[in-house]
Amino acid sequence: MAVQQSFPFGGELLFGDGSALLVPEFLTQDEADAALVELIRENAWEQQRLLMYGKVVDEPRLSTWHSNGQTYTYSGSARTPQPWTPLLQDIREQCEEQTGHTFNGVLVNFYRDGNDHLGWHSDDELINGSEPLIASISLGAERRFDMRHRETGEVVSTPLGHGSLLVMSGLSQKCWEHRIPKMPRIADPRINLTFRRLLSTH
Ligand SMILES: O=C(O)CCC(=O)C(=O)O
Ligand SMILES: [Mn+2]
Numbered sequence: 453m454a455v456q457q458s459f460p461f462g463g464e465l466l467f468g469d470g471s472a473l474l475v476p477e478f479l480t481q482d483e484a485d486a487a488l489v490e491l492i493r494e495n496a497w498e499q500q501r502l503l504m505y506g507k508v509v510d511e512p513r514l515s516t517w518h519s520n521g522q523t524y525t526y527s528g529s530a531r532t533p534q535p536w537t538p539l540l541q542d543i544r545e546q547c548e549e550q551t552g553h554t555f556n557g558v559l560v561n562f563y564r565d566g567n568d569h570l571g572w573h574s575d576d577e578l579i580n581g582s583e584p585l586i587a588s589i590s591l592g593a594e595r596r597f598d599m600r601h602r603e604t605g606e607v608v609s610t611p612l613g614h615g616s617l618l619v620m621s622g623l624s625q626k627c628w629e630h631r632i633p634k635m636p637r638i639a640d641p642r643i644n645l646t647f648r649r650l651l652s653t654h
Contacts, residue, residue: 470624484615519557566638
C-alpha cells in the first residue's frame with residue numbers, strides 16, 4: 453500500500469534506503485529572485501527530443517547541460533555541454549560549501565508552467581557513480597516532488613519552494629525513483645538546477 457507523507461518544513465525526508473535532505477530557504481529571497489530572472493532570460497534553452505516506446509517526442513520541459521566539457525547521456529540522448537556562467541558557478545560554490553562535495557556538471561530544467569513535468573526516474577546512470585550526491589536547487593513556482601520506493605511502493609512527497617536545496621545521496625537513486633508531476637493549474641514558471649559529479653570517462 454502506498455503511504456503518502458509530506459514534509460513542508462525541511463530536514464530528512466526518507467526513513468531509510470538513502471537520504472534526501474531538504475533545506476527550504478537555502479538561497480536568500482533576493483538571490484533566488486535574481487537567479488530566476490537571469491536564467492529565464494539568458495539561458496540558451498534547448499528542447500530535447502526523446503525516443504519513447506518507438507516514437508519521437510519533445511521533452512515536456514526545456515533544459516541545458518553545463519560542464520567542463522563532459523557530455524551527459526540519459527534516456528538515450530547525449531547532451532552537448534554549454535559552458536559554466538558566473539551565476540551557475542556561484543550557486544555551485546554555495547552547494548559545495550553546504551555539502552562538502554564538489555560538482556562538475558549541472559542539468560538545468562525549465563518548467564514553463566504546470567503542464568511541464570518530469571516522469572518517474574532515478575539518476576542512476578553509471579556515469580553518476582554508484583551512490584551519487586546530487587544537490588538540487590529550486591527557483592520560482594513551488595512544485596510537488598514525489599519519491600517512490602522501488603520495492604515497497606511507498607511515496608514521500610514534499611513541496612520544493614523558491615530558493616530551496618534538496619540533497620539526495622546514498623542509496624536514494626538505487627532504492628527510490630522521483631518525479632515532478634504535472635499540475636495544470638500552476639501558471640508560473642519553475643527552474644531546477646541539479647548539480648552532479650560525473651565520473652571521469654578516461
Ligand atoms: O525538477 C526537479 O526538482 C527534479 C529534476 C530531476 O530529477 C532531474 O533533473 O533529474
Ligand atoms: Mn532526477
